[in-house]
Amino acid sequence: MAALTNKDKMERLTKAYEDGKITKDQYLRNVAKFRTEEVATQTIPEETKQGAGEPAAEPPAVTIPPGKEKNVKVAEYVDRLISLGLKPSFKRDMLITHYLEFDESHMQREIDFNGIHTDIMKYYVEKEDVSDTAKPGPSQSLVNEIQAMTEPVETAPRGKIIHSEDIETDVPGYIISECKSCGKETRGRNHCPSCGADQIHRITEKQLVAVASVLLLLGVIFLGAAGAYSETEISVIGELGETDNFRQIRVVGKVADLIDFYPEKYEDTGTIRLLVNDGTGDIWVKIVPAVSEKYIRDSYIPGFGDMVDCEGSLFVGDDGYLQIKIRDKNLFRIMERVYTEITIDDLVPADIMAFEVGTQVTVSGQIQGNFYIDGFAYILDLADDNGKTVSIFIPDVIGQLTGELDLDEIYLARVRVSGALEWYESAQEWEIIPASTAGIEVVSGYEADTYITLTLDQLLNDAENYSGNYVEIHNASVTWIYGNGDWLFSISDSSTNNEISVIVDNSANASVPFYVSDTVNIRGMVIPYEGEFEIKIRAMSSDYSLRLSEMGGGA
């Protein structure tokens, strides 16, 4: 299609206006535009239009005063534009002053170089080399740019709408341009005269949505990565060091000591602290109050000997101190407790090598005595039918966290105790530490013991049969005492010259001390001891030793 001449365009424009297809304002603006284009086309010298082939005469070097480079360049540019036949709206000096005094946005509104935007000027000033020696006159690239700007826009096909998003027209040969930002008419300029928006360099909605959708992809990638990190690798405690400080770690090991509890001042919670050992070293694990609150409510409390799996950020202190804090209830787990059923008889003679410390066992028997270490722990005596006893050690903290011990309920009751074995160094014996008070399960409550009244002769003649039974001996005489006579003595009666030892439990019902030749009534349990038999007066029972008369003098 042949390009339209400006004359053709003018005619069509006029017709469109007369037909009412465009407004008067649009008509006038387009007329003004065509006139400008005509002037520009006609006045650009041929040699300039031909482009880079023509060698330009070398201009004389000019020394520019420091700080005045911009002024010189602007002046040169303005002069060059005027020499090209363009008519600035302002006088030359005013235009230069304007450019140098005002900012760009002001410039866009204030200066109109017959449709050529001041961006060219800005481009010229900023992009051209002003370092050493200025060359007066615009460079070839600038001339090309001016040409591009001043070319008639007649190449636009019939009815083509440039920069228009809402206005429709079928009027050929001229351009109705609407600002892409504010919707006002741009008069075909690269920058909107109303809002200053650039019409060329823009980012579209589609481009933005495309870029934004990368976020979806990233989201999926991160979810995948989360899946890969869903299980933290188990660390070996012995290999942890300062370089691991603040790292999220996971350890699996046995609770190697009694747990500690530091209650909060005003809330029903606190910090639970336990020492965990995985065979390679120890690490302190702190369960923070926010988490322990739920554990306490659910009685999910780790105990001595429990296998635990815990994860948290590591703190490495001085002298190899290691600690992790449990801040999430999902990051601490007590592994399933597996208790081995054993008897007191197995336990009593066992030495330190017989069991591993922390072995979880269940033992049955009767609670036959208790002792409270003020502010620290209860120690219960668990006895079997043969009178052999093992200690059950229940620290106060267990009562605090898992429910207080009900001594009335377990009084002389037959129970099953589940807990972990600990070697009690001082007594050289094993004791049991339950993980919770619920570890003492009452099998049957207290039933009053039935005592068989015997003479000492009857008892000693058939002692093996009476072993484990409760017997009652009347009017016996104290024949020997150990020390003060308050816990071990011997008796005899009129039926025999033989003797039997009587051992008194701590806090048992016994009128002591005894003296040799005192007359007593004895109730107790027959137990074997080192190949012989003795009578045990138990605490928390109906056993007693009653002194009837003081034959041996004394009190």
Place this chain on the structure above:
Amino acid sequence: MNFYLLCILVAIAGTLVAAVISCILPGLHVYNVMGFVVLFYLPVMDSIEPFLMLMFLAGMVTGFGLLFTISSQYFSAPDDTTAFYFMPTQKYLMDGRGHESAMLAGIGGLIGIFGLVLVLPFSMHFLQMLRELVSPHTHWLLGSIMAFLLISEWPREYGRGKIHLFSIGKEHISLLDSGRIPPILKILLLEKRINLGNNAALSKPRSYEWEILDGRRLIIIHRISEKNAEAGMELMVLMRTSKWIRIGEAYKSKAAGWLTFGLASWLGMLVFFKTLVPPERAFQTLMPVFVGLFSVSAIILALISKVKIPKQHLAKSYDIKGVTIAQSGGSGFLSGMFAAFVPAVTPGISATLGGNATGLRDDKVFIITGGVNRVVYYVGALCLFLLPLLHLRRGGMAINVNLFFVPQTVEQYLIITAAVAICGFIAFILLLFTSKFIAKVVEKFSYQTLNLIVLFIVMSIIFLMTGFMGLMLMLVAAMIGLVPVMWNSRRLNLLAVILVPIWLNMAGVGAQIAELLGLV
């Protein structure tokens, strides 16, 4: 249902809630909404997994980060983060480019999300080290920032006190050039109640200006291009006060800035050291203050100014270049991270510092930087809280979340990052459509009525949340918030409300100063 999928769905629900609140409850700060959500959640936290709640809040804060621009853009209800690019966005709105401005802020938000998702995971060790370095120096850092705010409150009225009186025809140029005042000019001036005295002297200081100096008044006749004048009238008559008056006016803004800083500091000390709202709502004490300082003052200004929102053009492309996005994105990300990292520094302050540091100036840059900054500040605070090795607790978000959740694993951080990325995308798409919808309908409403409704909503929320005292606190804050608006000083000074009390507390003298002020 897969746990990850559930997490993402819950986060998306949070984003949708943020979108609705941004559009129907303008002026409500994200932290206030969050405070309420947490308040309702705490009693039922045993039944709802805390991590799911965290996901909901993460979605909500991401949504707010991008969508709150709707509220500040179209309903003149900015918060402390949007107040600083409020003026450029309003300029866009008045040019019919409200949607474009909202999208520019949205582009900023996108950059912020990209930055958080792509940069933070690789910065753990660096940030950990940085925290160790910065922590002992926070108090003097804050002091320096305040000094910068006060010093940089520079006279700004000079040369701007011009009033456009009227325009006259270009045929009077010859009279002016010959040194005479055209009679028509005298008549027109008289109509404006300006009587030229006998000593009125005409001069021509510039090639495009004439000046009539009459006592303390300066009347300028400014030659303008045809674009800015009505047909046939090419000379604009402006009036300007004399030098000393102008200098006085210049220092007026500086004085107003310092006054604002002082009043905001006093208000900050008051709310930090006295419980003015009901104790059970004490965690919302700052809400009426912030709403008053930033939202209510802006709404009052909008009501006074009697602005009419012009028809908005729904642009499908936006005037922004890649290089500008990169520059503003970089500046915004750095300043946003600064705000998220250093206590008491909010996006407004960090944006000013960032702007000064990078030397970027432009409305577009300002809006995008603001968008990046606020998203990085809000969402970044959450990400930094969950970032392994760091677990930095800064800002209302982390403090609220920490009431029921303690970050632990890398997995949690990665899920949150995934949720932020996905919700960021959804929020951006929501912003695109919501902004278009609001831009289409906003011109149909009276701006004044709209602002009155917003004011009513904001006041109701404050009253319901903090009671009568909260409302009073909000009104006092609003009065202080009007000072910079009325006297053309920077709103940034209003942030002294948190900056000063926190700084004093960090320096260990907060209680003593409060005692001096009679607050304790």
